[in-house]
Amino acid sequence: MKIVIKLRQHIGSPCKPIVDIGQEVKKGQLIATPEKLGANIHSSVYGKVVDINENEIIIESFKDQPDEYVKIKETNFYLEAVKEAGIVGAGGAGFPTHIKLDVNLKDGCVIANAAECEPILSHNIYLLEQNPEIVVRGLKYAMQITNASKGYIAIKPKHKKAIIALGKICKNEENINIKFLSDMYPAGDERVIVRETLGIELEPGQLPISANAVVCNVETLKNIALAIEERRPVITKDITVGGRVKNSAEGKVFLDVPIGMPISYFIQECGGYENPHGEIILGGPFTGKQGNEDAPVDKTLGGILVAMPYPNEKRKIGVIACECGADEQRLEEIAKGMGGQIVAKEKCKRMVLVNGRYRCDKPGICPGQAEKVLSLKKQGAEVIITGTCED
Incomplete structure (x- = not known):
């Protein structure tokens, strides 16, 4: 089987390959390193490099795949282990975790993001149900790295099995508490997490560090624990x-x-x-x-x-884009798939321009889009496709 390892799996620049075509590689072997903002990339299999281009390294995997892997270099510094392992935000953003954790959170906190607010997705909650210990250990390591005094696990009350499992693990953890989130989208947005966990409203463009906090996805915390305890790089998802x-x-x-x-x-x-x-x-x-x-x-x-096949839509389409949901490009893809013509575009009324980018000023608190809908209708739209989080 051909394994395609992308050279850009993170926010930042593509990594530079450090292997050659024809070279045999081992599972866990470092195969690409960042030259600027980025994170190390490792082979996930035993195999042979068959091609390298500007975007990816292609490996033909061997039939025999032992469980053993090449361990990251030994270090007494937890942050260095996180860096060597190539850990990035596993929740989708992909920001290099060693940079995120390189802060001093004296009297601050690390928040484990267990919201998993997108419909259907359930692997984060399943992890917490099956192995809450590794997530809590990862949270404690993140707290030690950042000098945080408190740790929180932010989760929706409906995930009862995961909450019970976490409660058993955390009952003797004086500095770790479970915090409940509203059952809405986008509960997993970092600004929503900070608002609902700490009661602090971040401005558009502000990061959790402005609230003396760091937010990490639960799978990211699992990867931190694996890097520190087993010297395991990020080779699985x-x-x-x-x-x-x-x-x-x-x-x-x-x-x-x-x-x-x-x-x-x-x-x-x-x-x-x-x-x-x-x-x-x-x-x-x-x-x-x-x-x-x-x-x-x-x-x-x-x-x-x-997905289901797109319905045919011959009426004129108007779209409302939002930072919290489908962006303008995605809405255009959907309209094209429906065979429709976009005649007008609007942005969610919550969107504000910050540093050249439109951002939601209060994610998860949607004011309703009646004004935008009326505007689109005046511009000739007969049907509306919206990317807003509610309404």
Whole structure:
């Protein structure tokens, strides 16, 4: 099987390959390093490098795949282990974790983001149900690295099994508390997490550090624990497969799948497509992007969703884009898939321009879009496609 390792699996610049075509590599071996902002990239399999281009390293995996892996270099410094392991935000953003944790949070906190607010996606909650210990250990390491005095696990009350499992682990942890989030989208947005956990409203463009806090996805915390305890680099990913796939409409979880495997493999593992079916979405229903069968799993992929076929829509279309959901490009893809013509565009009334980028001023508190809808109708729209979080 060909394994495709993308050279850019993070916010920042693509990494530089440090292997050659024809070279044999081992699982866990460092194969690319960042020259600017980025994170180390390791081989997820034993195999042979068959191609390298500006975007990816392609490895032909060997039939025999031992469990053993090349460990990251030994270090007494937790932050160095996080850096060596190539850990990035596993919740989708992909910001290098060693940079995020390189702060002093005296009297501050680290918040474990267990919101998993996108519909269908469930691998974070499944991890907490099956192995809450590793997430709590990762949280404690993150607290030590940042000198934080408190740790919080932010989760929705409906995830009772995960909450019970966490409660048992945290009952003797004086500095770690479980905080409940509203059951809405986008509860997993960092600014929503800070607002609901700490009662602090961040301005558009502000990061949690402005509230003396750092927010980490629960899978990221798992990777921190693995890097420190087992010297394990990031070579696998937890994902959910769902939608129009057999036996998995509500979502099937796969833990620790090798990075670089084609998503078609996991669709087939679920039993194949359920007909009729439409496009493949990589990510969640709200913020996912259009993908294809050949796309590889990477460090930030959370969902592989197969959609229903688009309905035919010949009426004139207006779109409302929002930072919290589908952006303008995604809405254009949807309209094109429906065979419709976009005649007018608007932005959610919460959107404000900050440093050249439109951002939501209060994510999760949607004011309603009646004004925008009326504007679109005046511009000739007969039907509206919206990317806003509510309404």
